[in-house]
Amino acid sequence: MIKVDKKEIFRYLGYRKNLPDEEVMGLVDRCLADLQAAVTPRCIFRQYPIESVYAIDPAGRPKDQGAKEAARPLLRIAGMEIRSGSLSRNLRGCESVYLLGTTLGLGPDRLVARASVTHMSRAVILQAAAAAMIEAWTDSVNRQIMEQAAAQGLYCRPRFSPGYGDFPLEYQQDFARILQLQKEIGVTLTESLLMMPSKSVTAVIGLSREKEGCVLHGCEECTKAEDCAFSVSEDA
Numbered sequence: 001m002i003k004v005d006k007k008e009i010f011r012y013l014g015y016r017k018n019l020p021d022e023e024v025m026g027l028v029d030r031c032l033a034d035l036q037a038a039v040t041p042r043c044i045f046r047q048y049p050i051e052s053v054y055a056i057d058p059a060g061r062p063k064d065q066g067a068k069e070a071a072r073p074l075l076r077i078a079g080m081e082i083r084s085g086s087l088s089r090n091l092r093g094c095e096s097v098y099l100l101g102t103t104l105g106l107g108p109d110r111l112v113a114r115a116s117v118t119h120m121s122r123a124v125i126l127q128a129a130a131a132a133m134i135e136a137w138t139d140s141v142n143r144q145i146m147e148q149a150a151a152q153g154l155y156c157r158p159r160f161s162p163g164y165g166d167f168p169l170e171y172q173q174d175f176a177r178i179l180q181l182q183k184e185i186g187v188t189l190t191e192s193l194l195m196m197p198s199k200s201v202t203a204v205i206g207l208s209r210e211k212e213g214c215v216l217h218g219c220e221e222c223t224k225a226e227d228c229a230f231s232v233s234e235d236a
């Protein structure tokens, strides 16, 4: 059973300070129970060295301000060549990374598709609950990774997914190949590079010998974000 914080579901549904009424609460509980019965959570994660980082000054920004593309830092990870200022900043000082893939399986997509035909408000709540559930599942996998990293004397940076900041979504294809996502966890890519099942996540998690005190939910929820040299919240 995946432990889901209901506040996250309410947040996805657009509730801020106020809680939903009893009817919605009841619907959320039923949707959560149906999702718990329908999900088939799977994960894959592997550790890779960061092979090289070029042209990064101590502030994590490219030294060469010439051609914009050429000036962006280059990372080599598991055969991928990635030009992304935000990912480079986040991984500065890291010696390796975990590449991660998680999924809830096709169950949530089937429930949403069925509800969309017969009961739209249930479909909306299922979407929100499934979004909170994939985050909760990925958090629990992230905690396993933190334990494995700690055993090597390493600390995790927040996870960073293709499509975030200036880390292009196209890298989903490399993740799919490197982690063998279809074989390992049943995840494929659509032509527009979206993952199927839709409640799936891929991410890079940097590993450093320095303890930065990173928070699991990332720079946007970190109180140190304003002064942190590795923060990526400004790129989101």
Ligand code: SF4
Pocket: 157, 158, 212, 213, 214, 215, 218, 219, 220, 222, 223, 224, 225, 226, 228, 229, 230, 231, 232
């Ligand atoms: S802002 Fe917080 S979570 Fe983000 S890299 Fe810095 S310490 Fe880690």
